[in-house]
Amino acid sequence: MKEKNPWPTPVTIIIIVIGVIAIVALVTVAVLQNKPVPQKYKYGIVLDAGSSHTALYIYHWPAEKDNNTGRVEQTHSCKVKGKGISSYASEPWKAGESLKECMGEAEETVPKERAHETPLYLGATAGMRLLDIVNSSASKNVFQAVENALRNSPFSYQGARILSGQEEGAFGWVTVNYLDDRLKQGLKTTGALDLGGASTQISFISDDFDGSESPINSVNFRLYGNDYNLYTHSFLCYGKDQALKMVVANHTQSGATTVLDPCFHSGYNETKNYSVLYDSPCVSGRKPQEVPEKFDHIGKGNFQECQEVVKSVFNFTSCKYSRCSFNGVFQPLLQGPFGAFSAYYFVMNFLNLTDTSMPLETVKEKLSQYCATSWDKIKIQHPTVNVKYLAEYCFSGTYILTLLTEGYDFTAVTYSNIKFIKKIKGSDAGWTLGYMLNLTNMIPAEAPDSPPLPHAGYVSIVTVMTILLIGLLLLLALRIFWPRCSKKTQIV
Ligand SMILES: Nc1nc2c(ncn2[C@@H]2O[C@H](COP(=O)(O)OP(=O)(O)OP(=O)(O)O)[C@@H](O)[C@H]2O)c(=O)[nH]1
Numbered sequence: 001m002k003e004k005n006p007w008p009t010p011v012t013i014i015i016i017v018i019g020v021i022a023i024v025a026l027v028t029v030a031v032l033q034n035k036p037v038p039q040k041y042k043y044g045i046v047l048d049a050g051s052s053h054t055a056l057y058i059y060h061w062p063a064e065k066d067n068n069t070g071r072v073e074q075t076h077s078c079k080v081k082g083k084g085i086s087s088y089a090s091e092p093w094k095a096g097e098s099l100k101e102c103m104g105e106a107e108e109t110v111p112k113e114r115a116h117e118t119p120l121y122l123g124a125t126a127g128m129r130l131l132d133i134v135n136s137s138a139s140k141n142v143f144q145a146v147e148n149a150l151r152n153s154p155f156s157y158q159g160a161r162i163l164s165g166q167e168e169g170a171f172g173w174v175t176v177n178y179l180d181d182r183l184k185q186g187l188k189t190t191g192a193l194d195l196g197g198a199s200t201q202i203s204f205i206s207d208d209f210d211g212s213e214s215p216i217n218s219v220n221f222r223l224y225g226n227d228y229n230l231y232t233h234s235f236l237c238y239g240k241d242q243a244l245k246m247v248v249a250n251h252t253q254s255g256a257t258t259v260l261d262p263c264f265h266s267g268y269n270e271t272k273n274y275s276v277l278y279d280s281p282c283v284s285g286r287k288p289q290e291v292p293e294k295f296d297h298i299g300k301g302n303f304q305e306c307q308e309v310v311k312s313v314f315n316f317t318s319c320k321y322s323r324c325s326f327n328g329v330f331q332p333l334l335q336g337p338f339g340a341f342s343a344y345y346f347v348m349n350f351l352n353l354t355d356t357s358m359p360l361e362t363v364k365e366k367l368s369q370y371c372a373t374s375w376d377k378i379k380i381q382h383p384t385v386n387v388k389y390l391a392e393y394c395f396s397g398t399y400i401l402t403l404l405t406e407g408y409d410f411t412a413v414t415y416s417n418i419k420f421i422k423k424i425k426g427s428d429a430g431w432t433l434g435y436m437l438n439l440t441n442m443i444p445a446e447a448p449d450s451p452p453l454p455h456a457g458y459v460s461i462v463t464v465m466t467i468l469l470i471g472l473l474l475l476l477a478l479r480i481f482w483p484r485c486s487k488k489t490q491i492v
């Protein structure tokens with residue numbers, strides 16, 4: 001009897017070798033395909049020329065995505081030194097000069113080969129709106145100086161302009177909801193509350209609002225296949241710096257040389273110029289006939305009284321619509337949640353009051369205690385904080401609570417729908433991102449067709465299935481060839 005051959009036939013060996021090579025090749029392809037490759041980006045730059053200061057934001061997004069549909073993120077920001085561009089009305093060239101340092105940072109951030117295709121925008125807000133009202137030629141000169149500085153940059157300069165209040169509010173809302181991925185997924189949206197130095201914006205979607213009652217407050221969007229009818233309003237002069245001017249102007253209508261102010265801490269005493277107080281169109285109408293050159297601004301530190309004088313800058317007497325916020329401006333029923341950013345965040349964060357699950361009464365008590373603290377003690381407690389900001393937090397906190405509750409009608413219950421935010425997923429909340437997304441058409445009106453599986457999922461499933469198939473083929477081959485070989489050995 002011939003001994004059984006323990007070795008497989010050459011055909012089986014060939015099948016096994018091919019099978020092993022196929023598996024190794026598949027796994028290698030799957031691993032290599034999913035290995036993170038160094039990302040190539042496209043860039044966009046927006047300068048936010050606000051009333052109090054200018055900030056530069058650089059955004060980037062994956063270069064290889066079709067139609068620029070990749071996620072846009074903030075990659076760098078730069079705070080321009082000095083005040084806002086509207087403060088350079090009498091020496092416009094300085095407005096252009098002030099941007100140079102941040103533009104230099106932009107040149108370092110954006111790769112040289114991308115610079116010429118990187119759009120650069122400048123949008124000015126309430127400070128320039130006010131300057132345009134009082135002195136439109138000065139406003140033109142400031143823009144001219146700014147344009148000259150930006151045209152000389154290596155970027156693709158797309159222009160500088162004043163945004164309307166409606167645009168400012170609407171683009172802030174787009175930014176917040178884009179960063180939260182609410183637009184792409186068609187989720188319920190978040191309202192946006194922006195408090196600047198010279199204006200403040202409120203924007204939200206309400207079932208109560210179809211735009212018919214007050215078309216000037218209505219903005220329509222079609223984004224990713226969903227229609228949005230947004231309510232938005234910008235209150236010029238109700239940013240926190242102009243509101244403070246209005247409140248102090250109410251105290252000084254008699255042209256007094258001493259002003260006792262409940263919104264400043266007791267012990268605070270500064271001599272101020274009447275001309276500086278009345279230099280803005282927000283207060284010029286309140287200017288008394290005869291004023292001395294200066295007045296002593298003396299703190300009293302009383303939250304209740306501060307709230308009363310703050311209330312005096314809101315007009316609740318007339319409303320020609322079904323409902324109003326203040327100053328006769330239409331506002332539909334509030335519908336949350338809301339994200340509150342810029343000065344809302346700076347102030348409430350400093351005061352440790354960003355936790356809105358805290359009852360509104362507790363928030364008021366804490367602020368009341370803070371306002372009652374003496375100026376000397378406050379300075380000792382916060383030695384590193386800019387003294388100008390420090391002196392104003394009692395006023396600013398009181399203004400924010402009054403604006404939200406009396407102005408917009410947030411209640412003790414709906415107050416908890418507000419979240420004080422600075423950044424969302426690493427990008428600052430503000431109008432700039434929404435502005436760029438709109439001008440570069442980066443939010444499609446219709447939802448893009450996307451494959452049902454993500455790429456990694458697709459590769460993994462194909463790999464596993466192929467390995468299974470090869471395994472089955474091998475088993476089949478063994479079943480066909482082994483028994484025949486063994487039968488042969490038994491018979492012979
Ligand atoms: N405490 C604090 N206040 C700040 C800071 N940055 C800005 N502010 C103040 O907060 C207020 C609003 O600032 P922004 O949101 O930058 O206002 P803006 O864009 O210049 O003004 P608008 O043109 O009205 O939007 C101003 O009174 C600023 O002086 C900060 O880092 N900390």
Ligand SMILES: [Ca+2]
Binds near residue numbers: 050195196197342
């Ligand atoms: Ca602003």
